[in-house]
Amino acid sequence: MSFSLPTGGRLAALALSLAVTLGAGGLTAAPATASPPASPYGPQAPQNPFTAANGAATMHGDSASSGTTAYPGPGTSGIDYSRTALASACPTVVVGGDGYVIALCTTIFGRTPTVHLLDPGTGADLASLALPKGSLFGGVYAYLDNEDRLVVVDGNNTLVRVGHHRSGSGWELRIDQSTPLGDVVPAGDDIVGLTPDWNGRVWFATSGGVIGTVDTGTGAVRGIRTGEGVQNSISTVPGRTAVATDHALYLLSAAPDGTPVVDWRAPYDRGPARKPGQLSWGTGTTPAFFGPGLGTEYVTIVDNAAPHANLLVYRAAGGPEPVCRIPVLTQYARSGTEDAVIASGRSVFVTNTYGYPYPALPEGAPASQPSSADFDGGLSRVDVNAEGTGCSVVWNSPVKSAALPRLSLADGKIYTVSVTGPTGSAGVNTFARYHHSVIDPASGAQLASSFLGIGLVYNPLQMRGTAAPDGTLYQGTETGVVRISRR
Template sequence: MRPRTQRAIRTALTLAAAAVLCTPATTAQGAGGTFGPLPPANPATAANGTATMHGDSASSDTTPYPGPGSGAVNWSRTALASACPTVVIGSDHRPVVLCTTIFGQTPTVHLLDPGTGADLASLALPKGSLFGGVYAYLDNTDALVLVDGGNNLLRIGHHTTADGWKLAVDQTTPLGAAVPAGDNIVGLSPGWNGRVWFATGGGTIGTVDTTTGTVRTLNTGEGVQNSISTVPGHTAVATDHALYLLTETPDGTPTVEWRAPYDRGPGRKPGQLSWGTGATPSFFGPGTGTEYVTITDNAAPHENLLVYRVAGGPNPVCTTPVLTQFPASGTEDAVIASGRSVFVTNTYGYPYPALPAGAPASVPASAGFDGGLSRVDLDADGNGCHPVWNSNVKSAALPRLSLGDGKIYTFTVSGPTGSAGAQTFASYSYATVDPETGAQLSSSWIGLGLLYNPLQMTGTTGADGTLYQGTETGVIRVTRR
């Protein structure tokens, strides 16, 4: 999911209001060997799998934890009257959820009871023209790190009081002086040396030392519509024109290691929210989990998976079209990247209830939503890649690969999925997929309409095997029966 998805959520919530008066080095066996290892655990975050929207600061979209499985499940819904794109879980096992309310479109943090999913505490935050907290992460003290609408970097802790749980801003670091007028921070991720990296929609990339308040920046001159990813010594940022790999000088000034332009296609595709890649960069590899970095481009009619060696400069290891079982493909989702394998989700034609303000007309003007997944593996010698399977599973969420049980977890959609159907008659199910073959292993019906629409947001599995899936109106909690 991308920061402009939050803009779309804000507009969608206006429509929804009328309708609803909201880590170990784990591996898993696969057909081509093993998936994994996990990327290295970032010392500044909570454990891999539950620290960020994409699981970890490398944005692998993997988890070390087994999920609810392919058998019978129980589920419950926490109604928050909000769209909830980020669920993270710390060492105390309590889910922390970042949402945007339907009424007022206010960014709000919630603390949930891990046993029941009940809302224990909430904290509303200032909103701006673009609230950058979609990509909040949980730090190594279980505090939520995010940027509010005033371009302040916040650390929000949850604390017990005589009256129960309370959420509070424990630290504030102003970033406004480093952000050009009219711009907003859209992504952030911690480095390995204590600094926090950020990127703005206008293309400014920076680091901040929250102990001193020192901020250093560079400007790419290109729009950024995705979050950013960090591994030891490197930060990856995808603009609407190119993939950047960056490092920093001793004083924290970002420097470009290499820049790789990509095919951005003739325009915004239906099922995407802006013109350019829909993928947050993902680091992966069979050795350290950081040898490669990957995104998708926006080529027409089929997008390409692009894989680069981190140490190899801007020449791709491979460029291959994906989701070719359909007439056209594109994605608004990050990929799953693990070991030698990359999994790409098709969102081409996905019916977001609304588009961000200023989004260009799509090319073509409209399209049906087919869904589907593709798996691509790097060649054994690391000098190319090859397709492994294409699947027609109609994923309505960004899937996640469990290295704990070797399953892909997602929510699927069936029935009418036009803009009206997505609000009223579309049917959503919890589902598991075999990463070896792409076959759907199980499906458990959840419900109809916007109360259950996951809006291509990703679920998070806790250490106890509970899956939390954000939806357009709250959070669904799934457990093994």
Template sequence: MLRRRRAAAVHSATGTVTAAAAGRAAPLLDVRGLRVAFPLGAGSVRAVRGVDFSLGAGDTLGVVGESGSGKSTLALSLTRMLPGVGRVSGGSVLLDGEDLAAAGEEALRRVLSAAPDGTPVVDWRAPYDRGPARKPGQLSWGTGTTPSFFGPDNGTEYVTIVDNAAPHGNLLVYRADGGPEPVCRIPVLTQYARSGTEDAVIASGRSVFVTNTYGYPYPALPEGAPASRPSSANFDGGLSRIDVNAQGTGCEVVWNSPVKSAALPRLSLADGKIYTVSVTGPTGSAGLNTFAQYHHSVIDPATGAQLNSSFLGIGLVYNPLQMRGTAAPDGTLYQGTETGVVRISRR
């Protein structure tokens, strides 16, 4: 552990992580009161509680603690790459004076590189439309998508997010080594009166797959989350595939699928198919935890057609809360739900 003049503490549900950071008059990275929460049932698990530290250019920070104490969660929260429903619930993360934890009108997505001495350099930056308010089916006000790299050659030619414009979000695609002018800005999930997403996209080759979570009712929201507008809505579900053209000059919608994905879909590199947990029946706030039926579904990425659907169960025991599942090498899927973990294996 580094010995510095000022200590930073990461307080988690299971212990305390201590680290050291030097004070600087104008730090490159300045974290104050950072809190991270994961909604669970009627409450939430506070994984990180009130972290403070500063780093200057070229500084190194060591974080020490037992397993489960919040070290990885802290690191992921700094880049807004928290898994599942985890969200920054308070505090600030200032990078060169700009708050990365805030999702305001001027919130930015950026591509960073490093100078020869390792100092982060902003190559380009681009604003996105935050929209007038948090949408129902989202956990925070702003884009719900993690920036995803993709491309037909090395897989990193493009970077994409979905903004929070109303009534429909726009898929924004940028050249990773270009920017900030987008290759395309195209409305998605327009088959519904309103749409939005809390899920990261699937991006592979020239294709991007976007899931509609508008109206999905969560059992709890992160601390400090603003009210949604409207306060609630029906969950229509649906997925869309958008392709970047061969010239890299624009995008087009290839298909829209009516499948109601209740989990974050995954693209299998083994067989090229999309896997998710879908839901049928009543999908309001009461229905998802009572009479809604959950299925393990396979989707054809070429057409959007549902190739197979296997019944899992009914009600909250099987509600995956838009969380991502984890697949084992043998194809077994471990899917988190509102009450535990479901193991789905091939026969």
């Protein structure tokens, strides 16, 4: 967590579900990223030189998939908001160095991946470009490169860079670069996640379990087969790439010619079956790198154990033995997540999606056990101890998050969209009420809640909002993008 290319982390999975629902040559240094003030939840993940600024470059913020931003959010006072109707689910919303907002959406009718350029002042749709459709993830995971081009794999398994350009008095989106992935990706297989490493290679993983790299300057593509499915995006920090399959977490590096090398593989408890509120049988999380020193010491996922999922934390430079394996969201009888975590400093924040009623499931998704369940929501914060030898739960929160939360390192607040009212399969798209919500990462308390709207128009489908440098938050929904700003 089909289209053409999905986080969230398996969060991508959530993006994938939403997609399902709706039926390097010439690279230069990345723009400088904002420097957040000292925070107990930092440091910020390392800035990848081949992406846009951290916090606004990917669905999960950065190539480490930390779920953080260096920018403030709308805060706890009054907000203004507007909606851009696109008749599409929009899981990936990113912001370039020029301030323009780029959204990768999947149309409700036809399930076509479409790139939109939005006006940062009003949220208006300035230009759009449809891409060849393939699997669900093709309409979910992408990233913004250091030249503000959206990098995505289309339904023809071609990696493209989509740039936005002035055209007369308006704008146009066009493909600036194309790189076919060739027979490294087998016929019928689809790209799920992709992200660049610190050498400029683009790493990718497919739903069929191929992990590979592509040099868009030379066109060279290299890959290995794991024999295990991948349903979430992937993550990179200097010298390391993390991929979670439906059986294990892989930590990889690259040989001189770009061929992926498995440094270690850590199997996890995938549970007896897919859980309700998840899109596949296995982890629902994209791996996230974090740590109190460089922001890269640890890598984490959440497993699919029953009745409660476990947070697993590993030393990135270590091996397959976890620093900790700790049950999360135990305030409920059962728990699980389709959302990527927030991971920063020594803290990891996990969202409960057990029972969340996605409008549709990916093609081929196995039956869940049980077949359905109530959606309780809730979040947990887990900290790694100062010695790096274990973990403990700091708090459990009852906030019922319908979106993937994001932590601002600038203002020290977690931003999400919460839901109240009926949240069954019919309720979330008809009578459920959605609110812009702010959570205190220190205590889990809800600091503010502002009503946005009712039904599918505002349903965020467990997608993650992205903050712009001015504090405006862009939240993808089932039918478009909501723009939330300070009043």
